[in-house]
Amino acid sequence: MKNVLVGLFAVIVLLALPSCLTSDMEQQLPPNEVLAPSAPGFDEWVSTHARSSEAPITLGFSQLGSESAWRMANTASIEEAAVESGITLMMKNAEQSQEKQFEVIRSFIEMNVDVIAIAPVVETGWDEILEEAAQAGIPVIIVDRSVDVRDPSLFVTTIGSDFYEEGVKAGKYLLDKVSNRPGPIRVVELQGTVGSTPSIQRGQGFLDTISSRSDITVTYSAFADFTEAKGKAMMQQILKQSPGEPPHVLYAHNDDMALGAIEAIEEAGLAPGTDIIVISVDGTRRALEKLAAGKLNAVVECNPLLGPQVMQATKEIMAGRTLPKRMVPKEDIFTQERAKEELHNRKF
Known part of the structure; x- marks a missing residue:
């Protein structure tokens, strides 16, 4: 009799196991993603879950x-x-x-x-x-x-980030900033790495936005690889090419290039933020310090x-x-x- 009772208890336990396993999986899966043992992906889920819990x-x-x-x-x-x-x-x-x-x-x-x-x-x-x-x-x-x-x-x-939208924000700021200022308004653009998403989309978003005013034109655009040193070098070159006629606006695709360009502007005897409107993208502490000091006009945030x-x-x-x-x-x-x-x- 004792052997019979033990056998019956073992059968009851085995029958209960599938229900317990399914209940446990239902608790760990998000709503609407409960997998039945016969559903496609059940074995893959078990394999993934087992691996992630062990290592x-x-x-x-x-x-x-x-x-x-x-x-x-x-x-x-x-x-x-x-x-x-x-x-x-x-x-x-x-x-x-x-x-x-x-x-x-x-x-x-x-x-x-x-x-x-x-x-x-x-x-x-x-x-x-x-x-x-x-x-x-x-x-x-x-x-x-x-x-x-x-x-x-x-x-x-x-x-x-949505880089196109960042360019749009920069363009909208410029339109608002010069809304009562007659043209022509010359813009210099410092781009990042050739073929990179930020350079392509930040540039396009900006151009599409300022196109509503035909008297605002990008007169010079150069790649400066997102670095401060190249930003400064390119701005020095731009200012030398047009002595006596500096651009009205600098749009830099990141803070580092803008910070380098600000150095070049100051070395040329001009006041960044006043003589030249400076717009940048990123939102680093150094850029915001320049912004607070009036040497930058606007910084579009890009969250790293x-x-x-x-x-x-x-x-x-x-x-x-x-x-x-x-x-x-x-x-x-x-x-x-x-x-x-x-x-x-x-x-x-």
Whole structure:
């Protein structure tokens, strides 16, 4: 009799197990994403969940460089967020070289990391390397900039600013600033890296916005690689080419180039912010200090602190959840009146 009772108890326990397993999975999956044992993706979910609970997630991140204060703040944010989230981060700097990025990504594929994140140097040329990652079964997140590929399914999501909108904000500020000022108004534009998303879209957004006034024209546009040194060098060259007729406006695609240009303007005996309207993009502490001092007129914010979003997206991917194709942080525009107030909030 004792043996019979033991046998019956074992059968009851075995029958209850599937129900317990399903209940446990329902609690851990988000609403509307409960998977039944017969549903497509059930085995994959179990495999992913089991792996993530036993070992930390490994994220391979290809940073494009260290060309600016914004980029260094972006790197620090990625590193800090990885530590806080318990994700193992493998970060490599491409030093502004797409070829080096390809090498790094292939090394991540060989290491069989869980997720790859890329801050691309330029927009084009990514189809082949992303296909290699897809064939290896490694999902890809695009960070900060964008990629132009034939098949958008080769990456999961893009996390970063709306650069076109940043250009629009800069253009709207200029239109408001010179609304009562007769033309012609000459604008000098300092762009970043050739072929990079910020340079393409910040420029286009600005041009589309100021086109409503035919007397505002971009008379000179030059690439300065997002660096302070090249920003200064290009502005020196521009001012030498038109002695006695300096531009009315400088639109720089990032703070570092604007800061370099401000030095050149002052060395030429002109007053930045007064003789030349200076508009920049980023929102670094140094730029806001110049803004508070009246040497910059407006700074369009571009948030580099993307680390928490990247880590959260990595976890969501590993949990098998669907993400939006584009995630954009909230951003602002700072004028001289707001600069001192905002300085206290700057983390970079």
